[in-house]
Amino acid sequence: MLFYCAFFLFSLNVKDDVLCVQSKPELSVGTERETIVPLAAESSSCGCHNLKREAVVDIEKESSKITENPAVKYSKKSNERHTDTQTNGEETDTRSQMVLIPGGEFLMGTDSPGIPQDGEGPQRRVHLDHFYMDAHEVSNRHFQSFINATGYITEAERFGDSFVFEGVLSEEVKSQISQAVAAAPWWLPVRGADWRHPEGPDSSITDSRLDHPVLHVSWQDAVAYCSWAYKRLPTEAEWEYACRGGLQERLYPWGNKLKPKGQHYANLWQGKFPTHNSEEDGYTKTSPVKSFPANGYGLYNMVGNAWEWTSDWWTVHHTTDERHNPAGPPSGTDRVKKGGSYMCHKSYCYRYRCAARSQNTPDSSASNLGFRCVSQEQP
Ligand SMILES: *[C@@H]1O[C@H](CO)[C@@H](O)[C@H](O)[C@H]1NC(C)=O
Ligand SMILES: [Ca+2]
Numbered sequence: 092m093l094f095y096c097a098f099f100l101f102s103l104n105v106k107d108d109v110l111c112v113q114s115k116p117e118l119s120v121g122t123e124r125e126t127i128v129p130l131a132a133e134s135s136s137c138g139c140h141n142l143k144r145e146a147v148v149d150i151e152k153e154s155s156k157i158t159e160n161p162a163v164k165y166s167k168k169s170n171e172r173h174t175d176t177q178t179n180g181e182e183t184d185t186r187s188q189m190v191l192i193p194g195g196e197f198l199m200g201t202d203s204p205g206i207p208q209d210g211e212g213p214q215r216r217v218h219l220d221h222f223y224m225d226a227h228e229v230s231n232r233h234f235q236s237f238i239n240a241t242g243y244i245t246e247a248e249r250f251g252d253s254f255v256f257e258g259v260l261s262e263e264v265k266s267q268i269s270q271a272v273a274a275a276p277w278w279l280p281v282r283g284a285d286w287r288h289p290e291g292p293d294s295s296i297t298d299s300r301l302d303h304p305v306l307h308v309s310w311q312d313a314v315a316y317c318s319w320a321y322k323r324l325p326t327e328a329e330w331e332y333a334c335r336g337g338l339q340e341r342l343y344p345w346g347n348k349l350k351p352k353g354q355h356y357a358n359l360w361q362g363k364f365p366t367h368n369s370e371e372d373g374y375t376k377t378s379p380v381k382s383f384p385a386n387g388y389g390l391y392n393m394v395g396n397a398w399e400w401t402s403d404w405w406t407v408h409h410t411t412d413e414r415h416n417p418a419g420p421p422s423g424t425d426r427v428k429k430g431g432s433y434m435c436h437k438s439y440c441y442r443y444r445c446a447a448r449s450q451n452t453p454d455s456s457a458s459n460l461g462f463r464c465v466s467q468e469q470p
C-alpha cells in the first residue's frame with residue numbers, strides 16, 4: 092500500500108479553504124505528546140493560510156498496526172454480504188445511486204482563473220469515455236456499511252486525530268486543545284476526531300447526520316471504500332466534466348450566477364469567515380448529500396458541502412494538447428481535491444467553481460473533506 096512507504100515521516104497536511112499556496116508554514120508533531128510547533132510564520136503577501144503538520148511515528152508500532160489492519164487483509168471475496176446487495180442503480184443502505192455521465196469532450200480548466208497559482212489554467216480540450224458517478228457525496232450511512240462489512244480502520248482513527256474547523260467545536264473540546272495552527276487558527280488538531288466523531292469525542296453521526304457526507308477520510312480511505320463498492324475515485328478530468336453538467340465554460344454546475352433568482356444552489360459560507368456564518372443557505376456545517384438542486388447530469392453538491400478527493404496527483408502545469416481520458420501526472424506528493432466546501436466564502440476560498448482545485452497529502456483528513464466514486468460500467 093502506497094502510504095506505508097512513508098511511515099518514517101508522514102505528514103498530515105490540511106491546507107484547505109485557503110487563498111493560495113506559496114508559503115508552507117511547517118508544524119511538527121511529536122510522537123508521545125502531540126505538540127504542534129509553528130516553525131515558520133506566514134510571510135507571503137497574499138494572505139495565504141497554509142496548514143502543514145508533520146508527524147514522526149513509532150515505526151515498530153506502525154508496523155504492527157499494519158498487520159492488524161483489516162484494510163490490508165481486505166479482499167473483494169471476503170465481502171459476501173456486500174455482493175448480496177447488488178441492485179440496479181437503486182439507493183440502498185450499502186450503495187449510492189449512480190448516474191450516467193455520457194462520453195464527450197469539454198474544455199477543462201479556465202483561461203480566466205479565479206486563483207491562478209492553483210493551476211486552473213490553461214483551458215484545454217479533453218475527451219472522455221462515458222462513466223457512471225455517484226449522484227451524491229458518499230454519506231456516513233454508506234461509509235458505515237463499508238466499515239460494518241470490512242472492519243476497515245480509517246487513517247484518522249489510526250493516527251488518533253484529525254483537523255476540525257474551530258467554528259464547529261464545542262467549548263469543552265476547544266478548552267482541551269492547547270495548540271492551534273498559527274497560519275490558520277481556525278484549524279485545530281482534535282484528538283478523537285474521526286468519521287464517527289466529526290467534531291471530536293463528544294460528537295456523533297447518529298440520526299439525521301447519517302445522510303450527511305462522510306468526513307475525516309483520507310485519500311487512502313476513499314480508495315478503500317470505492318474499491319470495496321467495485322468503483323474507483325474519479326480522475327480530476329472526470330470530476331470536472333461531471334461538475335459542468337453538460338454546460339460549456341460556466342463557473343458553476345448550474346451556470347454563471349452564484350444565486351439564480353436569489354436561490355442557493357450550494358452549501359457554502361455566508362457572512363464573514365471565520366467569525367460569522369449567517370447560515371443563509373440553511374446550514375452552518377454540512378448538509379444532507381441530496382440537498383440543493385442537482386446539476387444537468389443529476390449530481391448533487393458537486394461544489395460546496397464537502398471537498399471531494401480525485402485520483403490525480405497534483406500539478407499546476409498542464410499541457411494544452413488535446414487529451415483522451417487524462418489521469419494526471421504519474422507521481423507526486425499531493426492528491427487533487429475538487430469542489431470546495433461549506434467553509435468556502437469568496438473572500439478567502441473562491442474554490443466552489445468547477446475549474447477550481449486544491450490539494451492535500453493523501454493521508455490528510457479534515458472536517459470538510461469527503462469524496463464520491465465512479466465506475467466505467469454500472470456496478
Ligand atoms: C452497522 O452496524 C451497526 C451496529 O451493528 C448498526 O447499528 C448499523 O445500522 C449498521 N449500519 C449499516 C449502514 O448497515
Ligand atoms: Ca452553509
Ligand SMILES: [Ca+2]
Nearest residue numbers: 392393395397
Ligand atoms: Ca461536494
